[in-house]
Amino acid sequence: MSLTEINVTINGKAYAEWVEPRMLLSDFIRETCGLTGTHVGCEHGVCGACTISMDGAAVRSCLIFAVQADNREIKTVEGLACNGEMTALQKNFVECHGLQCGFCTAGILMSITDFLEKNPQPSTKEIKETLSGHLCRCTGYDGIVKAVQKTVQDNQKEVLQRS
Amino acid sequence: MKPAKFDYYRPKDLPEALSLLESSGFDGKIIAGGQSLVPIMNMRLATPECLIDINGLQDLNFIESDDHVLKIGTMTRQNTVETSQLIKDQCGLVTEAVAHIGHLQTRNRGTIGGSIVHADPSAELPLVMMALNGTLHISSEDETRSVNAEDFFLTFLTTDMMPNEMLTEVHLPIWKGRVGSSFQEIARRHGDFALVAAACQLELDAHDRISDIRLALGGVEAIPLLIGDAKELLAGERLTDAALQKVADVVAGSVEPESDLHASAAYRTQLAKVLTARVVHQAYERAKG
Numbered sequence: 427m428s429l430t431e432i433n434v435t436i437n438g439k440a441y442a443e444w445v446e447p448r449m450l451l452s453d454f455i456r457e458t459c460g461l462t463g464t465h466v467g468c469e470h471g472v473c474g475a476c477t478i479s480m481d482g483a484a485v486r487s488c489l490i491f492a493v494q495a496d497n498r499e500i501k502t503v504e505g506l507a508c509n510g511e512m513t514a515l516q517k518n519f520v521e522c523h524g525l526q527c528g529f530c531t532a533g534i535l536m537s538i539t540d541f542l543e544k545n546p547q548p549s550t551k552e553i554k555e556t557l558s559g560h561l562c563r564c565t566g567y568d569g570i571v572k573a574v575q576k577t578v579q580d581n582q583k584e585v586l587q588r589s
Numbered sequence: 590m591k592p593a594k595f596d597y598y599r600p601k602d603l604p605e606a607l608s609l610l611e612s613s614g615f616d617g618k619i620i621a622g623g624q625s626l627v628p629i630m631n632m633r634l635a636t637p638e639c640l641i642d643i644n645g646l647q648d649l650n651f652i653e654s655d656d657h658v659l660k661i662g663t664m665t666r667q668n669t670v671e672t673s674q675l676i677k678d679q680c681g682l683v684t685e686a687v688a689h690i691g692h693l694q695t696r697n698r699g700t701i702g703g704s705i706v707h708a709d710p711s712a713e714l715p716l717v718m719m720a721l722n723g724t725l726h727i728s729s730e731d732e733t734r735s736v737n738a739e740d741f742f743l744t745f746l747t748t749d750m751m752p753n754e755m756l757t758e759v760h761l762p763i764w765k766g767r768v769g770s771s772f773q774e775i776a777r778r779h780g781d782f783a784l785v786a787a788a789c790q791l792e793l794d795a796h797d798r799i800s801d802i803r804l805a806l807g808g809v810e811a812i813p814l815l816i817g818d819a820k821e822l823l824a825g826e827r828l829t830d831a832a833l834q835k836v837a838d839v840v841a842g843s844v845e846p847e848s849d850l851h852a853s854a855a856y857r858t859q860l861a862k863v864l865t866a867r868v869v870h871q872a873y874e875r876a877k878g
């Protein structure tokens with residue numbers, strides 16, 4: 427079995443590990459690095475549970491091999507909160523009942539964080555289109571959509587107050 | 590679901606990638622975005638022994654155009670294409686189609702070239718290539734050649750490319766003048782593969798008569814289906830309801846889709862008919878401006 431050494435930064439921390447080429451990035455994050463906040467549902471790119479951010483873009487970690495993350499910067503759900511303070515989006519998930527069992531939540535948070543950075547004032551249709559990349563079996567999505575909408579409104583208020 | 594073992598190579602440039610591909614024979618496979626390949630590897634429907642990762646080949650990540658041709662490098666991410674103003678201005682059909690591919694998270698990673706060479710019969714980019722008869726530039730270690738889309742797609746998931754060849758860039762003709770295009774599809778869920786998709790681009794003369802038109806459908810046959818009769822039926826005329834009906838009927842009569850879990854053949858035929866009318870109409874209205 428041939429192993430390859432990779433250097434990856436996850437949530438600001440550097441990891442140097444030897445991996446088999448076929449190891450999925452999702453398994454690397456969960457099993458090698460012990461960051462189990464990233465969930466694994468389908469392992470073929472359908473459910474979105476494993477979504478992480480790689481070099482600032484939301485991607486499915488079950489469709490990337492760990493070797494491909496060599497020299498890349500990764501952020502997982504554990505890296506969202508700053509000094510123990512949850513992001514506005516995370517707080518709104520709590521407030522708007524955006525989660526029940528929480529299995530899908532980590533992936534959705536990573537996608538929406540990327541989405542709102544690129545599109546700070548999305549329409550409801552655009553929000554729903556982005557959520558279509560995630561399967562949630564509990565909430566019926568209503569709370570999730572509300573949490574995203576509230577975050578958009580909060581951000582807008584903040585921008586207005588500052589100007 | 591875990592993939593079978595493979596050897597992994599990360600070439601630094603195109604010559605190195607092509608020489609690796611040559612030496613690995615039938616056991617080698619290029620990985621670009623991996624959004625189609627990795628699922629089938631995880632399910633062990635594909636078990637390449639040697640994976641050649643071209644994500645580091647920055648030379649293949651570009652969007653450029655001259656007066657007549659839009660050129661896109663094979664490693665350009667779908668998301669980059671979707672948000673490119675140049676592409677939107679010069680070949681809006683591509684922009685409209687790309688938005689239907691998968692989801693934000695897969696377009697962030699998936700590439701133009703990967704989707705085209707995968708050649709899924711209901712995928713968006715092969716359909717656009719067929720609709721506009723784009724040109725595919727292909728390289729092997731000893732040769733470079735180009736193929737028109739009309740000769741490139743052979744059957745389900747199969748193209749004209751040999752195992753030692755790699756797609757490097759695609760070229761699309763830029764239409765000038767009063768041009769309109771439209772891409773529409775029906776899928777079970779947003780982001781799923783289309784049950785049927787349709788793409789149309791047309792040009793009008795100064796009197797709103799159609800001077801040129803290209804029409805193609807996806808999801809109805811093993812490869813994207815070009816409706817060659819469209820020009821004969823519609824050119825030289827303004828678009829009327831009767832003409833629209835006629836072209837839709839011709840399409841319904843010429844497609845032979847298969848039934849599967851997602852839709853019956855009859856339903857797919859109906860969708861082909863309806864979508865044909867919608868894209869031709871929308872392209873016409875857009876061209877009128």
Ligand code: FES
Pocket residue numbers: 465466467468469470471472473474475476477486487488489
């Ligand atoms: S586990 Fe990656 S998309 Fe389902």
Ligand code: FES
Pocket residue numbers: 524525526527528529530531561562563564565
């Ligand atoms: S909260 Fe349970 S799957 Fe979404």
